[in-house]
Amino acid sequence: MSDVGDHGVGLFSPSLALVRRGMLDLINRLHNTGVQTDIDLPQIAVIGQQSAGKSSLIESISGITLPRAAGTCTRCPTECRLAHSVAPWKCLVELRFITDKNGQTLGQPRTESFGDPIVDKSEVEDRIRRAQLAILNPSKPRRTFLEDGEDESTEVSFSTNYISLQISGPEIADLSFVDLPGLIASVSSRGGNERDIAMVESLVSSYICKPSCVILLTIACETDFENQGAHNLAKKHDPEGKRTIGVLTKPDRIPRGDEESWLPLIRNEQETLKNNWYCVKQPSSQDLKQGMTWEEARAREHEFFSLTPPWSELDPMYQKYLRTSNLVDRLSSILSELISKRLPQIQIELENTIQKTRSALHQLPKPPSSDPVGEVAGLLHVFIGELDRALEGVPHNEGLLQVIRPAQERFRREIRRTAPDFRPFQQSKSTMSESFADPTFLSTEDVYDTFAGKEPEVASPPIFINRVMDRALMSRTRELPGYYPFAVQKSFIREFTAQWAAPAQVLCRVVHSALSQHVKALIAQQFSQFGQGGLERNVTILVQDCMNQRAEAAQALIAKFVALENDGPLTLNEHYLSDYQAKFLAYYRGARERQQNPVLAQAIAAFKPSDHPKIDRHGIAIQPTGIAQVLSTLASIGLNGIHAEDLVKLLPPDQMDPALNIMADVRAYFQVAYKRIADNVPAAIDHELVRGVGRELLPMLYSGLGINGPDGLRICRELAQESPNIAGKREELVKKLERLETASRELMRVGL
The missing domain is CATH 1.20.120.1240 (Dynamin, middle domain)
Structure with missing residues (x-):
């Protein structure tokens, strides 16, 4: 796509307040730290059925062209990290691996650069296509997919590993969003099977289940609303519709006479969403191949909604839900409000997570010493x-x-x-x-x-x-x-x-x-x-x-x-x-x-010697009796010093x-x-x-x-050789702590 006339494309707008742009820039820097694996950061996730117009919507926001082909286009997540810069436009493509070639979850996500930075927008589509092939062929060297004549076959149908696009330039907003693989309607769908259906649904759910994820739900008007399961999945994770924005695509392909059936959505009378439903018209693949600019595409979109009934006949209060520019403005506002609300919570969550991570590190054994003998x-x-x-x-x-x-x-x-x-x-x-x-x-x-x-x-x-x-x-x-x-x-x-x-x-x-x-x-x-x-x-x-x-x-x-x-x-x-x-x-x-x-023993035990004779009331001495009498008699014949206990010797x-x-x-x-x-x-x-x-x-x-x-x-x-489990856990915690502390420093820079 030509660069001519691209001013104002995407979420960047000269009228965007500096405070809002600062918050968007901060969230983008936090995403660059990788802390989104630990903390729920505000993000936009675009979901929908296969060929629901998701890629076209992404292109309208980012200003780049994504690969287009018959059938399934997106087979792995494509994350776009946008950063406003006064430097010339540039795009860096990276591969992010969260599982190994055998599908086992890695303790720490791995990042690999995929080619040199791109400075020509026309090269982005081909680079993304090659990057997706590298993701879908995990056992092959990545560099082979950067060369010409690569094999289009794939080892896996879908992957949870993803492509990360870091795009910066004068006309780029500070924002992060992700284009997710399209949900497969049934096994009978082209390229669909039970495993792929479950994998894609699980992958999409892992993104949109987060409370800070803004869900861009794309619904193609050329297919019956009830047959598009993306809406049910969004409703499952956002039952009250507080963070879902509905987007109707391909309104020009509605069968004649059926247009009125979609208007209750625009009026928010059916499947009510807090942030309403929107309708956009994007250029076709043929239009893009013929070099249509974004300025021309927006002009044709405006002409379509202005001249084509019943869209042109909607009340003015509903006209604001038509056209890409209105969607982008609303999306920017919603995301900014979410960021503003989340930032204080993010700071608290970061500090709590840092403390827990440090505690977990402290509880691990000390790493092996360089002096094992000592x-x-x-x-x-x-x-x-x-x-x-x-x-x-x-x-x-x-x-x-x-x-x-x-x-x-x-x-x-x-x-x-x-x-x-x-x-x-x-x-x-x-x-x-x-x-x-x-x-x-x-x-x-x-x-x-x-x-x-x-x-x-x-x-x-x-x-x-x-x-x-x-x-x-x-x-x-x-x-x-x-x-x-x-x-x-x-x-x-x-x-x-x-x-x-x-x-x-x-x-x-x-x-x-x-x-x-x-x-x-x-x-x-x-x-x-x-x-x-x-x-x-x-x-x-x-x-x-x-x-x-x-x-x-x-x-x-x-x-x-x-x-x-x-x-x-x-x-x-x-x-x-x-x-x-x-x-x-x-x-x-x-x-x-x-x-x-017993008689003698009791008498001896009861006897209490006295030093003075007992005297009656007339003053006459009372003659002793019992043991006292015996001892007195013995004393009278000269046997003095005999005690009561000695009497047993007479037996x-x-x-x-x-x-x-x-x-x-x-x-x-x-x-x-x-x-x-x-x-x-x-x-x-x-x-x-x-x-x-x-x-x-x-x-x-x-x-x-x-x-x-x-x-x-x-x-x-x-x-002293450390257990691989302990070493892996320590490495994971160290990297996590690095991410968290880096993110915390980013927040400190803005005084949060």
């Missing part, structure tokens, strides 16, 4: 530091020591429950059912009565005095009468020490399990975001090996402690043992005496006294040994397993990973 070593030392802190103990209810403490408490209770339950009574039905309270002197040193609000279970069955005596008699060899071998005490001691191995090993396994879970979580925290997980897997294996070795060492030490107890009784804490022997002997003997001589000797001594010996030794094992086993586990892991893990990690060996650099480089 990075891996640093991670290991940080991990060991955190592990040491956990092993030493942290003031937190979920700390490792806090987690294993209940298991230690259960172990102590299990050992305490093995205490021999001696009863200083003859076994009988009544004594079997009677309870026997623990001595009060244990309450101040053994906290074993409750745990988690529950009474402890008694593990040891009662051992009555007759059983003890029977065993003592059966154990005598060459001892003198009244003497019994120490083997009796040893046999009872061996019975409770033999029960200590099982709970000790259970404690070790429980601590090992808790430690494994704690360390596993710490490993995930420190290494899960590093590389492709190789370091985390290797560290996990090595740490598990280390913990297993330390657990075996702890179990071996526990076995030694238990074996020492099983070897026989031994203690150098003679005072402690003697004190307990005296206390338990008195406790057992007193209980037996209360059963054997005949108890034949069970040897058994009472054995019971006191065994029970006293249990107190010594139980406290020893209750401390030694947890201490062994802590030393060999818990703290042992902390002592030996770092050198084991260095050795096992091989980072200090001759292949250390290669190993660390492989471990």
